[in-house]
Amino acid sequence: MTAGSSAAAIETEGLVKTYGDKRAVDGIDLVIPQGMVYGVLGPNGAGKTTFVKMLATLLRPDGGQARVFGRDVVREADEVRARVSLTGQYASLDEDLTGAENLVLLGRLLGHGKKAARERAAQMLQAFVLTEAADRQVKTYSGGMRRRLDIAASILNTPDLLFLDEPTTGLDPRSRNQVWEIVRAIVGQGTTVLLTTQYLDEADQLASRIAVIDSGKVIAEGTKGELKASVGAGSVHLRLRDAAQRPDAERVLELCLDGMPVQLDPDPFALTARVGAGADGSGAAELASRALAELARAHIAVDTFSLGQPSLDEVFLALTGDGAGSGRSVQEAMA
């Protein structure tokens, strides 16, 4: 490989995977640098998992190429496997075995002796606060515990590149925060992390660079700041006391928010508006509070009000000009 390729953790050129006539991954070109958390953001069915599985040597690409640390994922799969680890969307654990047995098994498969594997497993269980559950079958674990054990299994031998496929989907906020802490500790030690997520919030919290993908294609790539600037600073979400006042509220908002689009939510009491383009977000708060004052003056009673980052839906709206088709199930990024 060329000298330049050694600096990148992952390089893909025109990567394609098809299932029947559906192109799950449709020509992805990306260069992912080492030593950072790289976020791959997209709705369900965007092709994130397929993309990651090809890079982790689980799926064979139908077109294009992918190199991990300069090694081809098809021809040099074993060299790639020696340096990467995958925590899939569904826990890759043996449910019949206990937590400790799962880790000892992996330790032995990774070439540790019986004693060393046991020691390493015990240390991991302690670091991940699973010591108490060590001798229980994994099928009795909660979602958060499974996820922690799964990540522990992935870093049993510190990998150079860790794939985390939607690591917090389905977790409660506390478990999600724990996973975030773990990811920060991992990248802090020099491991490159490729993280897929459907939550803009999560990408924002963890990733240095983000690629947004939809229908198997990269539709935006850049730093967090660049991505956000392309979408606007944030959005206000309002719920009115009286649904009949919604058209009035819509007019007021359009006036005070300098003609930014106002969206009527499925809930007849609610509406959402994008606010300002100030990259730092300070302008957005001012605009939003002015809008609130105007609503009060127009005698429109507001039940709840929130100002937040744009949701993934809105990112897609801004990037593609139409809503993400499968974005319905995407949870609003945050309040």
Added chain:
Amino acid sequence: MSTATKTEDRSDGPAGVSTESLTALLVAPAGKRPRAGAAAASTAFGWRAMLKIKHVPEQLFDVTAMPIMFVLMFTYLFGGALAGSTEEYIQFLLPGILVMSIIMTTMYTGISINVDIAKGVFDRFKTLPIWRPAPMVGYLLGDMLRYTVAAAVILTVGLILGFRPDGGPVGVLAGVALLLVFSFAFSWVWTMFGLLLRTEKTVMGVSMMVIFPLSFLSNVFVDPKTMPGWLQAFVNNSPVTHLCEAVRGLMAGGRPSADIAWTLGWAGLLLLVFGPVTMRLYARR
């Protein structure tokens, strides 16, 4: 160290995961990483199979209760009619029923692989830098234990019912060993079906269609001389017949060299054909 004394997930605080201890663990050891060799990886997967038996002991039902049922059923059903008495018949039948029970049990390998591979754990195994067939070989090593249990159960029941092998312990053990070697090779047929077929039920159905004719159309129950010519042609060339004849011979204290050679030849052929096919399917799955 932080609060490691909590049992419920919800009870550990937001700072439950200790970042410092995690960071200490992540410092990669200097020098090259260890790698597991083919034997070490296969043994580790064999250990996994043992652990599964330990946690789900019900799965030993097919190698304990079933064979007992077989021995009792066929001894008393056919004994009087075929050999004049059950004591006479069991001398002939027991090695055969041993072969049949274990050959039938091999079928469950395909089913458990099919169930197992549908779960996420194989994704992890596949991303490990290990010898590719290790998970399959590990499975079969675990199964060897199950077959040994089955053989012990059948021989015990047989001895109680009056089975007196002239070959003594050495002959009996040699017979069992040959049976295990053949079973290991034959199991690759089932690993193939386990990977090829989509659901557990189809694996079961197809396996039954293969195993029933193969085990009944043999010399397990009766001497093939009474069968019509076309059937004799099949029965006399079936690997199960050769295996059964070899095991019977060994347990009776004889040296059935030809049948042993045929059995090992079949075992080698099955392994050479179905082993690579299994691995191709595994890589695609």
